[in-house]
Amino acid sequence: xxxxxxxxETVLERSAGxxxxxxxxxxxxxxxxxxxxxxxxxxxxxxxxxxxxxxAPPRAACLxxxxxxxxxxxxxxxxxxxxxxKARQQHLAERAADTEPTLF
Numbered sequence: 001x002x003x004x005x006x007x008x009e010t011v012l013e014r015s016a017g018x019x020x021x022x023x024x025x026x027x028x029x030x031x032x033x034x035x036x037x038x039x040x041x042x043x044x045x046x047x048x049x050x051x052x053x054x055x056a057p058p059r060a061a062c063l064x065x066x067x068x069x070x071x072x073x074x075x076x077x078x079x080x081x082x083x084x085x086k087a088r089q090q091h092l093a094e095r096a097a098d099t100e101p102t103l104f
Contacts, residue, residue, distance in 0.1 A: 010066040021076035046071040055084035
């Protein structure tokens with residue numbers, strides 16, 4: 001049973017069809033409510049991603065409950081995913097450095 005359409009619709013309904021970014025993307029959002037400066041999107045599709053890891057691969061993201069997902073427009077999603085990917089790579093590099101054997 002494919003629950004992805006239901007997951008997508010649940011998150012979109014909760015977001016009222018708006019991008020839920022409040023500035024994590026680095027763009028200056030309106031000060032009134034801190035909403036995305038792109039506002040309600042004119043037919044462009046919002047992407048639903050996990051709040052905790054917007055760069056999560058789709059196979060992992062689809063397992064996250066709707067309450068832990070957010071809807072983002074393309075303009076906000078790109079920078080947010082880039083930051084999350086960079087943080088993930090840095091974390092993996094630090095873990096690898098901690099586990100490398102030393103000779104002395």
